[in-house]
Amino acid sequence: MALFLIYGKNNTHADPIKDARGCYKIGDIVEVLDDSKHDGDIIKNPIAPPFYLVRITGVTKAQAEKYMAPYIDPATVGTENPVTLRRRQFNVEVASIPSAIRNKLLTDRYVSVSWSQVRNYIRNRMTNATAGATP
Secondary structure: OEEEEEEOOOOOOOOHHHHHHHOOOOOEEEEEEEHHHOOOHHHHOOOOOOEEEEEEEOOOHHHHHHHHOOEEOHHHOOOOOOOEEEOOOEEEOHHHOOHHHHHHHHHHOEEEEEHHHHHHHEEEOOOOOEOOOOO
16 A cells, blocks of 8 residues: 655745745645555654645555656656656645545544545646546
């Protein structure tokens, strides 16, 4: 099983290019962890930044790592110096998640779900498509 470490607030920068390219936003997948890495510190520490842990059953870390890819300018893909437009190509639409799951996530900062429960809320920023039936 995989754990998604998701950022829970919008960071900003005065420069709009730096803001888009370098600042984490709500729903950005910060890290993908193996289920065995979870020690509870993120959800137990009240001082910790606003991170959420989403445990996704039926998905391995290797399958989930593709959601960590940066959003690269399509015109520069495959070139010597690709240009990053956003920190992540995929994000989790936290505001769109069903209220029962979202409320548990906001209250406990942790939720365990299946891939079928969240796949339609993981969106590709380049194509606006959802993650799909398989991870």
